[in-house]
Amino acid sequence: MLSEFDLIKRYFARHSILDSRIALGIGDDCALLNPSPGMQLAISSDMLVSGRHFFPDADPYTLGHKCLAVNLSDLAAMGAAPLAFTLALSLPEANPDWLAEFSRGLLALSDEHGCHLIGGDTTKGPLNICITIFGELPPGTALRRDAAKVGDDIWVSGTLGDARLALAGYWNEVRLSTSEHQLAATRMHQPIPRIALGMALRGIAHAALDISDGLAGDLGHILEKSSVGATLFVDRLPAGPVLHKQSQDLRRQFTLNGGDDYELCFTAPASRRQDVQTAAAQASTTVTHIGHIVAGAGLRLLDEQGQTVFLQYKSFDHFAHP
């Protein structure tokens, strides 16, 4: 059996980090960071629990990817540039094959974003993965949830609902072909954090967040924090390529309520529409204009004829569900 120290060294420690902001990485009581002068630090923690956020038999490579991706997505939602992260890992056993694949998936994504693993903890226990991530951004440029203004356009990046459709496939709620299910499952297991888009939207977007619990519920946080309401055109919500072929009813439900999309939802002044499109093109990410911020409170859904659509929408909540 590998010891805790062997484990960290063997699977997670890199020989050296070529980033002058990292003064000290793994191996001491603390890591030491030199934040860039004048920059603000953005910090987020996400804990992923086996059987709740991923299947107990989840592929360790994609699990390593996903654990870091959901944290990077929080940086993207603030407009922050990735800097570093810590990893705390509770494992039932130190399985070398699992660890090799998990660390490979995790470090491939961290390399892609220049986001360095600088410390953490390993312990024995039920499988639980907790990442705390650090990013940088110029003060005053953060895309906060409380910054939406009446008259703003509402936008969403990429496509929605395929992750939820994959889950429906696993649960046999929906019949999908093997290739369709695989395509949708990739969205569920390997979300793409919209880092480049978040950074490109600094100075253009007002409010932003990443969609982890479903568009309707998450947009609700912006509305509440900004003390505004919203109108959404439900049939403009960009369904994923697999969901796109399903019924209108399923498209509406899963684009509105499906979780695990990790797309950005953001608001921007109507006068900045061209700037939003330019930022999206720079970030090689599609964006779709899906509605408007209005005075008042709550979310109103409209069809293309401007008629109100009545759909249940509800944010995923770990403690409110059975």
Place this chain on the structure above:
Amino acid sequence: MLSEFDLIKRYFARHSILDSRIALGIGDDCALLNPSPGMQLAISSDMLVSGRHFFPDADPYTLGHKCLAVNLSDLAAMGAAPLAFTLALSLPEANPDWLAEFSRGLLALSDEHGCHLIGGDTTKGPLNICITIFGELPPGTALRRDAAKVGDDIWVSGTLGDARLALAGYWNEVRLSTSEHQLAATRMHQPIPRIALGMALRGIAHAALDISDGLAGDLGHILEKSSVGATLFVDRLPAGPVLHKQSQDLRRQFTLNGGDDYELCFTAPASRRQDVQTAAAQASTTVTHIGHIVAGAGLRLLDEQGQTVFLQYKSFDHFAHP
């Protein structure tokens, strides 16, 4: 049942944080920190798992204290001043009584050290508590594990072994009176992070760490990282007030190998003995000179006659034990 958002707001969110370094606290995708200009950031993560780091029926108030204390202790071991922390919490259920007491213990200690809760995550799952902590210190002043020099004195703060003795009491390895057991158990459940001492030792001490897995094993990390050896006088190790009354053999074993002490072990030049004592007095913390850093490798134990003592010593390791 409380929702995740209610939960955070009700038990953990403070109305406002009066610290200009905290630009944004709980409630957005990320917290925002403005590190003090020119300061380095010290970062550490610790994960505590039910049944491994604490008893499943642990008192929630002292558990809240301990979870933050072990993280503060990592800052102390670097000489950093506490700034903020994030809390990720996996809970089997949202029990209001448990949460009220847990948050009370946690926030009492965070208030004491001006260390602000700025974000985190809650989820349903086996009880698991992961804290990531942030401190500040001037660049170049961190007390690193790789900085011990041949000729350095070795020091330890406070007393050792009472936490291990309390465990021995729970396990009926040792018979203790109720009042003795309570006194020792306080050391186990409510460790005191040596923040003031760590900060006072900047510029005086060379290497430092906090003792979580036992003095001998933890000192071994300093020896390995600094490529040096050490001589320890086993009968100078300061036994806690309860352990003090036990046999020499138990005193030696538990001061040397007992975990959960969260005292600082540090090295400093022999020429700075008076400065170490002055720093300790400033920090209202006792310190004891227990040995010397020597050339070579490994740890040699001596009695007061200078004779070698042969004792097994071994660091606690979550994966190496059954």
